[in-house]
Amino acid sequence: MSSRRHFNPWAFVLPGVIAGVVILGFPVAQALWTSLHRLRLYRLHDQVWVGLENYARLWQDPLFILSVRSTITFTLGCTVLSVIAGLAVASVMSTRGIRGTTAARFFMAFYLVPFVATQVVVGMMGRLYVWEPEYGLVNFVLGLFGADGPMWLISRDTAMGATIVTNAWRLTPLAVLIFYAALATVPEELLESAEVDGAGGWKAFALIKLPLIRYHIGFVSLIQLTSAFREFDTVFALTGGGPGRTTNVLSLLVYNEGISAANLGMANAISFTMLLIVAVISLIYMRLARLGELGQ
Amino acid sequence: MRTTSAYKWRDAGGLALRYAFLLAWLAVCVMPVVVLVMGSLKDTALFQSIPQVLSLRGFTLENYVRSFQQGNYLHFLRNSMIISFSALFVVLIVCTPMAYGITKLASPKTRNLIVFSVLATRFLPYVVLALPMYLFFARIGIQGTVVGVVLAHLAMQMPFIVWLMLGFFAGIPHEVEEAAVIDGASPFGVFWRICLPMVLPGLNASAILAFIISYNEFLFAFFLAGYDAQPLTVGITRFVGGADVGAQYGVVAAYGTLIILPIIVFALVVNRYIVSGLTQGAVKG
Numbered sequence: 001m002s003s004r005r006h007f008n009p010w011a012f013v014l015p016g017v018i019a020g021v022v023i024l025g026f027p028v029a030q031a032l033w034t035s036l037h038r039l040r041l042y043r044l045h046d047q048v049w050v051g052l053e054n055y056a057r058l059w060q061d062p063l064f065i066l067s068v069r070s071t072i073t074f075t076l077g078c079t080v081l082s083v084i085a086g087l088a089v090a091s092v093m094s095t096r097g098i099r100g101t102t103a104a105r106f107f108m109a110f111y112l113v114p115f116v117a118t119q120v121v122v123g124m125m126g127r128l129y130v131w132e133p134e135y136g137l138v139n140f141v142l143g144l145f146g147a148d149g150p151m152w153l154i155s156r157d158t159a160m161g162a163t164i165v166t167n168a169w170r171l172t173p174l175a176v177l178i179f180y181a182a183l184a185t186v187p188e189e190l191l192e193s194a195e196v197d198g199a200g201g202w203k204a205f206a207l208i209k210l211p212l213i214r215y216h217i218g219f220v221s222l223i224q225l226t227s228a229f230r231e232f233d234t235v236f237a238l239t240g241g242g243p244g245r246t247t248n249v250l251s252l253l254v255y256n257e258g259i260s261a262a263n264l265g266m267a268n269a270i271s272f273t274m275l276l277i278v279a280v281i282s283l284i285y286m287r288l289a290r291l292g293e294l295g296q
Numbered sequence: 297m298r299t300t301s302a303y304k305w306r307d308a309g310g311l312a313l314r315y316a317f318l319l320a321w322l323a324v325c326v327m328p329v330v331v332l333v334m335g336s337l338k339d340t341a342l343f344q345s346i347p348q349v350l351s352l353r354g355f356t357l358e359n360y361v362r363s364f365q366q367g368n369y370l371h372f373l374r375n376s377m378i379i380s381f382s383a384l385f386v387v388l389i390v391c392t393p394m395a396y397g398i399t400k401l402a403s404p405k406t407r408n409l410i411v412f413s414v415l416a417t418r419f420l421p422y423v424v425l426a427l428p429m430y431l432f433f434a435r436i437g438i439q440g441t442v443v444g445v446v447l448a449h450l451a452m453q454m455p456f457i458v459w460l461m462l463g464f465f466a467g468i469p470h471e472v473e474e475a476a477v478i479d480g481a482s483p484f485g486v487f488w489r490i491c492l493p494m495v496l497p498g499l500n501a502s503a504i505l506a507f508i509i510s511y512n513e514f515l516f517a518f519f520l521a522g523y524d525a526q527p528l529t530v531g532i533t534r535f536v537g538g539a540d541v542g543a544q545y546g547v548v549a550a551y552g553t554l555i556i557l558p559i560i561v562f563a564l565v566v567n568r569y570i571v572s573g574l575t576q577g578a579v580k581g
Contacts, residue, residue, distance in 0.1 A: 007483030012397025013410065016390045016454065023451040024417055027428035034428065044431075089321050092314050107318050109567040113325045116563040116570075118512040120529045121552040124536070125332045128545050129349075137331055140346040169324070174574060181575035230421035233514040237533070251423040258427050271424035282419045 028275070035269040041262035054269035064270065066245060067253040070160065071229065074249050077164035078171055078228035083221055085168065086175020091205055093176070094183040108180070115173035123237025126166045127153060138162075153239055156246050163247045167234050171227065175220050182216040183209060222285050229278055250274050333557060336360070336549035343545050359550035363535075367551050372531030376511055378442055379527050383449040383510040384503055387457055390450060392499065395461035396487055411462070418455035425451075426519035433520065440522030448516040453509060457502050463576040464498030465491065501573025504566050511559055528555045 035055070038048040058064050089111070098104050114122075130137045131152040139149030152162045186209055194204050210217075232251040235241070241248035241256070248256070250270060258267030331349055339354040348354075363369050394414075401407040425448070433444040468491055476490045492499070514529040521530060532551050536544065563570060 007400070009397040009400035009402075012393040012487075013401070016394035016414075016458070017410070019390055019447075019450060020414070020417060020454055023429075023447050024420065024425065026432050027425045028420070030428035030432060031424055034431075089318070092317050095314055097311050098314060098318070103315075103318075107322060108571065109564050110322055111325055112563055112567055112570060113329060113560055116508050116512070116559055117329065118514075118529060118552075118555050118559065120514045120533060121332075121556045122328075124532070124548055124552055125328055125556075128548055129331045129335055130328050135343060135345055135349075137328060137346055169328075173325075177571060177574050226419045230423065232423050233529075236514075251421060254423045254427070264427065267427060271421070271427070274421045275424050278419050278421060282416070 031268045031271050031275075034264055035272045037265050039264040041258065041264055050265070054265050055273070058266070058269055058273065063245065063248075064253065067248050067250050070245075070247060071249045073160055074164055074167070074231070074235075074247070075225060075228045077160075078168045078231075079221055079224045081164060081168035082171040082175050082224050083217065085172045086179050086220065087210075087217070089172070089176045090179035090183060091209065093180050099184070108177075111176055112173050114170045117170065119170065119233035120237040122166065122170060123234045123239075126162070126234075126238045130166070131162045154243060156244050159239060159243055159246050163235060163239055166238055167228060167231055170234060171224050174223065178216055178220050179213065182213040186212050218285070218288070222282065225285075226278060226282065229281075230274075329556065329560065332549050333553050335545060336553045338546055340544060340546035356546075359546040360554070362547050363551045363554055367535040367547070368531065369528075369551065369554055372526060372528045373554075375442070375521075375525055375531075376527035376529075379445050379449070379517070379525075380507050380510040382442065382446045383453070384506045386446055386450050387453045387506045388499065388503060391454055391457040391502070392461055392492075393487070394454075395458045396465050396491060398458070398462060399465045411459075414455050414458050416455075417451070422452065422515050426515055429516070430519050440520070440525060442521070442525045444520045445517050445525060445527075448520060449510050449513060452513070452516065453506055456509075457506060460502055460505070460573055460576060461495065461498055464495040468494050497569070497572060498576065500566075501569040501576070504569050505573050508559060508563065508570075 036049065036051055038050050038054075040046065093099060093104055093107065128136075133139055133149065133151045133154060136152070138152065142149040150158045152158050190208060191204055194208055230251055231249065232255070235247055235249055235252060236255075239247040241252045251274075254267050254270050254274070257263050257270060261267075331346065335343065335349045336359050337355055337357070338349060339356050339358070343349060398407060398410055401410070429444070429448055430439065433439045433441075433447075438444045438447075472494070473486055473490060476486050481490065511527075512529065513527075514533075517525075517527050517530050518533070521527070526534070532548075532555060535551060536548050
């Protein structure tokens with residue numbers, strides 16, 4: 001206890017806090033400030049106060065509404081798909097006879113590949129070798145089953161689906177890892193007693209394992225939700241927002257407005273709207289998670 | 297007796313089915329990369345089908361020669377290494393003491409507030425930050441440099457690495473530190489000589505993940521780095537951007553392979569640390 005007098009933990013904490021405030025706080029404040037002005041990228045000294053005009057114009061802009069819609073589809077699609085795939089793989093990995101074996105370790109090592117694969121390369125790889133309609137991997141596999149695959153990234157109807165699958169592919173390893181580790185904490189006796197009572201296999205999974213790892217399902221969902229919501233690299237390299245802006249999610253719209261259209265005021269208004277959306281979602285989610293804990 | 301053997305058969309059948317599922321998932325994870333790597337070794341004009349890409353027909357190293365010569369691979373590789381290693385060091389130097397200090401804060405309220413604020417920054421959409429960061433860095437005179445990209449990476453990685461290290465520091469028993477204090481160790485000595493060695497697995501995991509995340513990052517580098525500071529992720533988009541990518545399947549594959557394969561092989565070698573890093577904390581719940 002005597003050490004407390006000489007040791008101020010703030011000396012360790014403050015450098016990080018200051019770095020965070022300077023590197024993050026300033027840009028966020030700047031984004032808010034700029035969003036209230038009319039400002040062009042190549043005429044930075046010509047800044048005109050317009051108040052909330054950018055925000056008002058935003059909601060009348062059909063391109064913005066389209067982007068909001070595609071962002072919602074993309075974010076929910078990636079989250080649901082990666083969480084379900086993660087649960088499926090992790091629960092098969094956790095079954096008796098597989099968990100803890102050398103084979104399981106081997107599988108897990110290679111299941112990390114999508115997680116560490118560089119996103120822009122994943123996007124290009126997807127465009128050229130995976131979703132390519134004539135020669136690509138997906139339509140080749142579909143062809144093996146006698147199916148005729150669609151045009152994927154070229155068609156307005158399928159581009160979003162292919163984009164979601166590509167990004168979910170990248171997100172799933174994290175879900176597999178965390179669910180696999182979480183399922184290891186489910187006591188073996190619980191499953192055995194359930195089996196004696198006649199609840200094996202699927203029933204045990206749905207009634208015992210899923211409720212026990214619900215905290216982790218919530219945690220992983222929130223992580224996937226926020227990283228899909230802000231995803232830029234993969235979509236930029238995979239579709240660039242096309243075809244016909246069907247995959248033009250909000251992060252790409254900010255880029256289009258800010259860099260291509262050089263409209264900084266508008267770009268920052270979109271940015272700040274994104275920030276508000278993600279803050280609201282996160283707060284709701286955390287409140288729900290806390291309620292879940294209280295219910296225990 | 298009959299029932300047990302019937303169970304065994306069903307178990308064996310179930311096991312085979314489960315292995316088939318896991319193998320199928322393995323294929324989903326690695327096949328796109330295999331096709332990319334094999335495609336990089338082929339004459340682009342011959343790309344007609346997946347079986348042909350996977351065969352050795354039309355073998356050539358031409359795509360790699362072009363990636364090095366026209367794509368300036370070594371220039372971008374050098375910048376990638378500078379950025380990733382600098383980011384790794386800065387991230388560890390700032391975040392490790394921070395996580396340790398947080399666990400030592402006396403008031404639980406302040407502790408929770410700091411942890412919550414740090415974690416909350418994880419939800420910031422990066423594109424929101426990139427543009428104003430560019431303007432901010434221009435104002436303080438570091439626009440276009442490696443320094444700007446590294447600072448952005450520090451801010452981007454802080455919530456994740458602090459959260460990860462918090463889990464490791466929380467695992468140190470109080471008695472160990474108290475014994476060191478009784479033996480006359482200074483507060484910094486307790487941190488440096490007692491606690492750091494005990495969280496070495498966590499430091500390894502943090503260093504590896506920080507390196508991989510920085511190496512793969514595109515958005516900040518794209519917005520903040522000038523040509524002299526651009527890493528591989530920006531290099532490949534410069535190289536293939538504008539031109540008709542479809543006409544140069546092989547070159548994109550070669551350049552992509554030169555980016556993706558080293559980091560995948562590295563991750564496979566150190567996968568033990570990645571697994572422990574990503575599951576630490578999350579599973580203690």
